[in-house]
Amino acid sequence: MNRFWSVLFLLVPILGIASVLMAMYGVTPLESAWLPKSLSQAGDTIDQLFNGIHLLAAFILAGTVFTIGWALWRFGDRGNSNEKARYVTHNTKLEITWTVIPALILVFLAFFQMKSWAENKMDRPTVTVDGVSTFKAPMVMVKAKRFGWEFYYAGDDGIVETQDDIFVENLLVLPAGEEIVLQLESRDVIHSFYVPELRLKQDIVPGMTQFVWFNAREEKEIEIMCTELCGWGHYMMKADLNFVSRAQFDAWIEEQKAAYSPEFKNVVEPSASLGELKKLHSPQLSKVSKSLLEINN
Amino acid sequence: MAEVSVENSIEPGRKGNAVSRFVWTYVFATDHKVIGLQFLFSSLIWFFVGGFLALAVRWQLAWPWSDMPIFGHMLFAESGGQMSPGFYNMLFTMHATIMIFFVIIPILAGAFGNYLIPLMVGAEDMAFPRLNMMSYWFMWPAFGCIILSFFMPEYGASAGWTSYPPLSVFQGDAQSLWLLAMVFVGISSMMGSINYLTTIIQMRAPGMTMFRLPMTVWGMFITAIMQAFALPVLTAALLMQLSDRMLMTGFFLPENIAVNNGVATSGGGQVLLWQHLFWFYSHPAVYIMILPAMGMVSDIISCFSRKPLFGYRPMVYSITSIAGLGFIVWGHHMFISGMNHTLAMSFMVSTMLIALPSGIKVFNWIGTLWGGKLQLTTPMLFCVGFVSMFVIGGLSGIVMSAPPVDIVIHDTYYIVAHLHYVLFASSVLGVLGAIYFWFPKMFGRMMNEKLGKIHFLLTFIFLNGTFFPMHFLSRMPRRVADPYIYEGLKDLLPLNQFMTICAIGMGLTQLIFVANFFGSMFFGPKAGRNPWNANTLEWTTVSPPPHGNFDVQPIVRRGPYEYSHPETERDFFPQTESS
Numbered sequence: 056m057n058r059f060w061s062v063l064f065l066l067v068p069i070l071g072i073a074s075v076l077m078a079m080y081g082v083t084p085l086e087s088a089w090l091p092k093s094l095s096q097a098g099d100t101i102d103q104l105f106n107g108i109h110l111l112a113a114f115i116l117a118g119t120v121f122t123i124g125w126a127l128w129r130f131g132d133r134g135n136s137n138e139k140a141r142y143v144t145h146n147t148k149l150e151i152t153w154t155v156i157p158a159l160i161l162v163f164l165a166f167f168q169m170k171s172w173a174e175n176k177m178d179r180p181t182v183t184v185d186g187v188s189t190f191k192a193p194m195v196m197v198k199a200k201r202f203g204w205e206f207y208y209a210g211d212d213g214i215v216e217t218q219d220d221i222f223v224e225n226l227l228v229l230p231a232g233e234e235i236v237l238q239l240e241s242r243d244v245i246h247s248f249y250v251p252e253l254r255l256k257q258d259i260v261p262g263m264t265q266f267v268w269f270n271a272r273e274e275k276e277i278e279i280m281c282t283e284l285c286g287w288g289h290y291m292m293k294a295d296l297n298f299v300s301r302a303q304f305d306a307w308i309e310e311q312k313a314a315y316s317p318e319f320k321n322v323v324e325p326s327a328s329l330g331e332l333k334k335l336h337s338p339q340l341s342k343v344s345k346s347l348l349e350i351n352n
Numbered sequence: 353m354a355e356v357s358v359e360n361s362i363e364p365g366r367k368g369n370a371v372s373r374f375v376w377t378y379v380f381a382t383d384h385k386v387i388g389l390q391f392l393f394s395s396l397i398w399f400f401v402g403g404f405l406a407l408a409v410r411w412q413l414a415w416p417w418s419d420m421p422i423f424g425h426m427l428f429a430e431s432g433g434q435m436s437p438g439f440y441n442m443l444f445t446m447h448a449t450i451m452i453f454f455v456i457i458p459i460l461a462g463a464f465g466n467y468l469i470p471l472m473v474g475a476e477d478m479a480f481p482r483l484n485m486m487s488y489w490f491m492w493p494a495f496g497c498i499i500l501s502f503f504m505p506e507y508g509a510s511a512g513w514t515s516y517p518p519l520s521v522f523q524g525d526a527q528s529l530w531l532l533a534m535v536f537v538g539i540s541s542m543m544g545s546i547n548y549l550t551t552i553i554q555m556r557a558p559g560m561t562m563f564r565l566p567m568t569v570w571g572m573f574i575t576a577i578m579q580a581f582a583l584p585v586l587t588a589a590l591l592m593q594l595s596d597r598m599l600m601t602g603f604f605l606p607e608n609i610a611v612n613n614g615v616a617t618s619g620g621g622q623v624l625l626w627q628h629l630f631w632f633y634s635h636p637a638v639y640i641m642i643l644p645a646m647g648m649v650s651d652i653i654s655c656f657s658r659k660p661l662f663g664y665r666p667m668v669y670s671i672t673s674i675a676g677l678g679f680i681v682w683g684h685h686m687f688i689s690g691m692n693h694t695l696a697m698s699f700m701v702s703t704m705l706i707a708l709p710s711g712i713k714v715f716n717w718i719g720t721l722w723g724g725k726l727q728l729t730t731p732m733l734f735c736v737g738f739v740s741m742f743v744i745g746g747l748s749g750i751v752m753s754a755p756p757v758d759i760v761i762h763d764t765y766y767i768v769a770h771l772h773y774v775l776f777a778s779s780v781l782g783v784l785g786a787i788y789f790w791f792p793k794m795f796g797r798m799m800n801e802k803l804g805k806i807h808f809l810l811t812f813i814f815l816n817g818t819f820f821p822m823h824f825l826s827r828m829p830r831r832v833a834d835p836y837i838y839e840g841l842k843d844l845l846p847l848n849q850f851m852t853i854c855a856i857g858m859g860l861t862q863l864i865f866v867a868n869f870f871g872s873m874f875f876g877p878k879a880g881r882n883p884w885n886a887n888t889l890e891w892t893t894v895s896p897p898p899h900g901n902f903d904v905q906p907i908v909r910r911g912p913y914e915y916s917h918p919e920t921e922r923d924f925f926p927q928t929e930s931s
């Protein structure tokens with residue numbers, strides 16, 4: 056019976072590691088279980104880290120849980136014999152080893168991945184104009200709202216948040232093969248901009264302006280997901296993201312311009328302060344609190 | 353300490369008829385053991401409520417918008433039994449809230465902390481018995497708030513257990529009840545932790561030095577310190593959110609925020625402030641949810657290996673450093689939150705460091721098993737299960753603590769996998785092991801071994817079936833009522849159905865435990881004082897121990913782990929025995 060339990064514990068690393076490897080290398084039935092194929096250089100780096108740390112983890116899992124299973128196998132049967140357990144309280148050398156080696160691995164990991172983080176989140180792309188280097192202007196301003204996405208393309212002046220912005224809802228079309236900067240803002244609560252294929256995620260916090268950048272190498276139709284709970288409709292807060300060639304993109308933008316009259320309005324931008332809110336008539340106030348309740352269901 | 357006879361087991365000075373005696377002994381009890389059992393029973397009841405909510409979540413993920421069995425028709429008659437998306441949000445919010453604040457924390461600190469600390473340090477009760485009683489009764493307003501919130505129009509709070517503003521500020525009244533409930537839980541924990549600290553520092557039996565304390569007591573001690581330091585921050589944050597909701601203060605609300613086309617706030621607040629305050633409490637809280645279990649597991653593994661705990665002092669130092677580091681890693685929940693990206697790097701380094709003491713503990717447990725004379729009883733199996741599952745949870749923790757990797761897996765099912773490996777597959781297995789281990793002490797009878805082993809086997813298989821595949825879902829966002837709305841996630845349906853079936857199996861398996869628990873309570877074979885031949889002080893008194901605990905003042909002569917000492921004939925050497 057003790058052998059049975061030992062096998063049970065041995066199965067943990069065996070099945071665990073086997074399934075992780077199957078997912079990682081696309082073996083049926085887990086061929087589509089891991090992440091979708093990366094679309095960008097920065098995404099590839101993240102994948103390498105993702106797979107690399109998982110392999111390291113698999114190695115440690117094998118080492119530790121195999122030892123547990125093996126200990127059960129070897130020492131589990133001594134229950135009825137007269138043999139006594141070994142009286143060992145500690146082993147300083149062993150303990151120093153298993154402190155120092157993992158410490159080194161962790162410190163290495165810590166420093167090793169800093170570059171990828173900087174590439175994704177800190178080194179915002181710059182352009183050099185007349186010898187002066189400035190941040191690259193965002194091509195699109197993304198306004199997240201309950202429960203959808205508004206996209207404001209920069210228009211002819213190349214600057215977002217101006218009169219000639221082109222507004223599109225729940226569809227983002229972008230040229231592939233170019234470095235693109237997006238500006239993220241929220242109209243109401245926190246949302247999060249997640250594109251699995253780009254290995255890109257950024258929470259969008261009301262009151263803050265965020266920037267993300269990427270360079271997709273392929274033309275492809277994918278999706279943007281919201282990954283921060285934003286209310287009852289959170290599950291349906293998706294948008295399509297199409298990467299197309301530069302030519303197709305230019306044609307598409309022209310179409311949008313024609314379709315969308317340039318009367319860019321700040322759709323809703325109420326800015327009542329607490330004082331103003333108090334000045335509201337009471338029936339209105341109760342309407343306000345009713346609409347607060349409606350958010351839930 | 354005066355000698356206490358068994359007759360005194362009814363509280364001294366309480367006379368009168370049977371009813372009032374019952375009320376004073378079991379309801380307004382000041383005896384730490386009765387309070388421990390009160391915590392145990394209320395947590396177990398909530399465990400089943402939380403489990404039901406989880407199964408409803410799983411139901412929706414496997415068969416979205418289909419008729420929910422039984423409850424669907426009760427609640428959603430007009431829609432033909434299918435739940436609403438808002439209801440789904442309520443389900444996972446209340447599941448997490450109940451499991452964390454009503455089950456794991458109270459069962460570890462409240463039930464086992466109360467029951468075991470005085471017994472294990474050799475005290476007749478807690479330092480402040482009345483405070484102890486209050487700490488239990490302060491759970492009830494919290495229970496009341498949460499029960500009441502289920503009857504609100506939105507069926508309960510639904511902004512997630514993390515309750516991020518602004519969303520949480522614009523929720524219905526259930527959110528206010530939720531906040532109040534959390535304040536009460538906090539007060540209860542605070543009273544408990546002050547009591548534990550005082551008892552452990554002041555009331556140890558003669559000879560019980562700090563380094564002769566069993567790991568269980570060390571776990572509780574460090575947990576109490578963490579609670580005492582972290583809870584005030586949470587309480588302040590909860591009250592701030594409450595005043596944002598009720599008094600329109602706007603601590604967590606920026607200028608010009610518009611919800612439902614027309615609501616605005618005074619603004620001037622910081623949305624991220626809540627996250628900092630919340631995680632400043634809640635990261636320590638995740639260790640509050642595991643350190644006591646680690647302590648109990650250490651004691652149980654040593655006992656059933658018939659071998660001293662390997663590296664007792666490094667074990668103590670590593671939980672101490674987990675507690676210290678635990679206060680400077682909260683930012684790893686916020687890598688993607690919009691927090692300064694450079695700051696993320698320092699949180700990454702501290703998070704990597706905290707994995708180290710966790711690893712050391714695992715190595716020490718394995719070192720304890722190695723060369724032992726293993727007795728694979730039910731509690732031992734649960735504890736070995738704890739260790740092997742904690743390895744998985746700790747390793748996924750390391751994966752996520754790399755910020756570039758966390759870009760992908762933050763707020764996806766990978767997180768759900770991680771937290772269930774550390775909270776369910778580790779803490780809950782540890783708790784179950786501890787129940788099997790201390791049941792004989794608590795109720796004077798043994799639990800059934802055969803049923804216990806079946807319970808372990810099925811729980812172990814089903815939990816891995818439920819939670820392991822979640823590691824493959826790092827592109828499936830969590831908290832999403834219908835993931836299949838995304839083209840890219842449609843192929844995940846069969847995997848989700850598999851996980852749901854395992855989850856239902858896991859739920860049903862717990863019925864075996866219920867049967868075993870109540871069956872053994874009344875019909876189990878009588879346990880003597882020390883059925884497991886263990887060393888610690890609680891096993892020197894009768895089972896269950898009387899009011900006042902010990903018939904003679906225990907004098908402690910050695911540490912708790914002298915198993916198979918070469919100079920003794922027996923393979924155990926109780927802490928009080930004279931050599």
Ligand code: HEM
Nearest residue numbers: 638642684685707710746749750752753762763771774775
């Ligand atoms: C080796 C040690 C550990 C490391 C390195 C670690 C790391 C992390 C990281 C980086 C996250 C955030 C992931 C994200 O949201 O993007 C996280 C989440 C979490 N961890 Fe751990 N963790 C460890 C151990 C534990 C333990 C022992 C527990 C509890 C007993 C725990 C419970 C949680 C929970 C509940 C969450 C999710 C919170 C939420 O967003 O709802 N972790 N962990």
Ligand SMILES: [Cu+2]
Nearest residue numbers: 281283285289
């Ligand atoms: Cu959302």
Ligand SMILES: [Cu+2]
Nearest residue numbers: 635638684685
């Ligand atoms: Cu944490």
